[in-house]
Amino acid sequence: MELFAVPDLPEIRAGDDLAALIDERVAFEDGDVLCVASTVVSKAEGRTFDLADFEAGERAERLAAHRAEVTGEERDPRFAQAIIEESEELVLEAPFVLAVTKFGHITVNAGIDRSNVPGGDLLLLPEDPSASAARLSERLGVPVVVTDTSGRPFRYGQRGVAVGWAGMPASRDWRGETDRDGRELGVTVQSVVDELAGAANLVAGEGDGGTPAVVVRGWAFGDHGGSENLFRDEADDVVRAALREWEFD
Numbered sequence: 001m002e003l004f005a006v007p008d009l010p011e012i013r014a015g016d017d018l019a020a021l022i023d024e025r026v027a028f029e030d031g032d033v034l035c036v037a038s039t040v041v042s043k044a045e046g047r048t049f050d051l052a053d054f055e056a057g058e059r060a061e062r063l064a065a066h067r068a069e070v071t072g073e074e075r076d077p078r079f080a081q082a083i084i085e086e087s088e089e090l091v092l093e094a095p096f097v098l099a100v101t102k103f104g105h106i107t108v109n110a111g112i113d114r115s116n117v118p119g120g121d122l123l124l125l126p127e128d129p130s131a132s133a134a135r136l137s138e139r140l141g142v143p144v145v146v147t148d149t150s151g152r153p154f155r156y157g158q159r160g161v162a163v164g165w166a167g168m169p170a171s172r173d174w175r176g177e178t179d180r181d182g183r184e185l186g187v188t189v190q191s192v193v194d195e196l197a198g199a200a201n202l203v204a205g206e207g208d209g210g211t212p213a214v215v216v217r218g219w220a221f222g223d224h225g226g227s228e229n230l231f232r233d234e235a236d237d238v239v240r241a242a243l244r245e246w247e248f249d
């Protein structure tokens with residue numbers, strides 16, 4: 001398996017044809033998977049905003065004040081408003097805002113990004129990253145994973161995760177297969193889109209590298225059972241339930 005960055009992509013602007021920009025620069029081969037940073041998908045889709053585009057409501061004012069009280073850091077209530085508008089639910093308000101996005105991904109600040117965003121204060125995640133992935137996949141003829149850098153509970157550091165995907169299942173089901181002892185695997189469903197996103201994110205980097213699109217070559221999903229589920233259903237999510245009950249004071 002080999003990963004390489006798509007070379008020489010320009011700064012992406014609203015309305016850019018990202019599929020064409022990538023297609024011009026890569027000779028895709030059968031079996032390739034394209035991983036692309038949500039940052040450039042969002043830019044192309046015009047998801048760049050200014051703080052001034054958001055008018056803070058009462059809840060946003062309260063949220064910003066609560067966070068400031070807990071952390072001692074001021075937060076612009078308009079940023080809180082942007083998070084609220086992007087979210088289905090806020091699981092946690094302080095010391096950081098953990099939000100369920102409208103497409104089901106749970107992440108800090110609803111994934112609103114303030115790095116690599118020239119000309120705007122805020123870059124929102126794509127409205128529906130799997131739909132974005134499907135449009136790119138259709139044009140490029142390969143599976144596409146839209147990635148974002150995200151923190152993890154229990155561990156320091158951030159890593160790439162999949163926020164959208166198309167053209168391949170989210171997970172590879174190992175249940176019913178056997179380990180080296182012949183013991184049947186009972187629970188393992190491997191979230192392959194996250195693992196590809198993690199590997200691609202390593203190549204993409206986080207700074208000014210200018211390499212948001214990464215081709216994975218020589219990896220195959222193979223003839224296995226798969227699943228489209230990546231974001232836990234509410235009923236299965238004990239961590240979400242526990243955090244809802246928790247109050248920081």
Ligand code: GDP
Nearest residue numbers: 009011012037038039149207208209210211212
């Ligand atoms: P995120 O993980 O989706 O939030 O994206 P990052 O902000 O971490 O950026 C990932 C990679 O894409 C880095 O190498 C950035 O330099 C690069 N990048 C971000 N925006 C652009 C862009 O508009 N054009 C190009 N060529 N690279 C970009």
Ligand code: MN
Nearest residue numbers: 039113115116
């Ligand atoms: Mn960023």
Ligand code: MN
Nearest residue numbers: 039113148149
């Ligand atoms: Mn991001």
Ligand code: MN
Nearest residue numbers: 148149205206
């Ligand atoms: Mn990143």
